[in-house]
Amino acid sequence: MRFNRKMQSTMIIISLISLLFTIGFSILQAEYPSCVVIAIFNNVSICILTGCFIALIQSIIGYRQSKYDSVQQFYRDFVSLEGEITYFPYNTVGFVDAVTGHKEIRQILSVYSDKVVPSYQNMDFSNKKDEVLNAVKKLMELYSDQLSSLRVAEKALGEGIKFMQIDERGASAEEIRKNDIKQMELNNKIQKAIDGIADAYNNEEIHQELNKAYGVIEMYLYGEKVVK
Numbered sequence: 001m002r003f004n005r006k007m008q009s010t011m012i013i014i015s016l017i018s019l020l021f022t023i024g025f026s027i028l029q030a031e032y033p034s035c036v037v038i039a040i041f042n043n044v045s046i047c048i049l050t051g052c053f054i055a056l057i058q059s060i061i062g063y064r065q066s067k068y069d070s071v072q073q074f075y076r077d078f079v080s081l082e083g084e085i086t087y088f089p090y091n092t093v094g095f096v097d098a099v100t101g102h103k104e105i106r107q108i109l110s111v112y113s114d115k116v117v118p119s120y121q122n123m124d125f126s127n128k129k130d131e132v133l134n135a136v137k138k139l140m141e142l143y144s145d146q147l148s149s150l151r152v153a154e155k156a157l158g159e160g161i162k163f164m165q166i167d168e169r170g171a172s173a174e175e176i177r178k179n180d181i182k183q184m185e186l187n188n189k190i191q192k193a194i195d196g197i198a199d200a201y202n203n204e205e206i207h208q209e210l211n212k213a214y215g216v217i218e219m220y221l222y223g224e225k226v227v228k
Helices: 002-031 036-091 098-121 131-142 144-164 173-202 204-222
Strands: none
Touching (some): 131 144, 144 173
8 A cells, every 4th residue: 555655646746747848848849839859859748748647547546446455454354353352351251261261362462463453554644634544543542452451461361370380289378378369469460451341342432433433434445334
């Protein structure tokens, strides 16, 4: 998308320069109609201008198509991410065990890092007034809190998995007490992270902003708001 945008900008500049040359030679030919050299240069400049305009049109079409393809790919990847995040706290009743919980969170973060981030980085946001691209940026911003909470939960679960491997055989009562306190701290950290995801998901203001951003993107891609 960036390449197509740069190509479009380049062709606009070249076409304007070519237009100025053509205007200049046309004026000269009007003043010196019998000059063969000027007539030749004028014809050449007209041919170049025609080619530039054709290339400009092609670059505009190419940019619009690359933008559509990029936004569509991001939309599909982001919907997949949202599905993973929604499924985790509401369709999974707790963790079967720490390893399973850690695996589920890693799956969500993998969708984000392997699909959503590359799709997002593939787009060009140089046009600050583009409503569709601003909606794409808004979606990423609105899910930053959930992803931050998931990273905290992933780290805490990883610590919990290592902690569970501690062999308390032969440990003193004081050591066992400290281990119990550590386990409670880890559980609280994990629960706080999951609550953060749930709080953000239940936030009505965030929901409204999400729907607005989705609406802009879906109208651009499909000409209508997709029912969720």
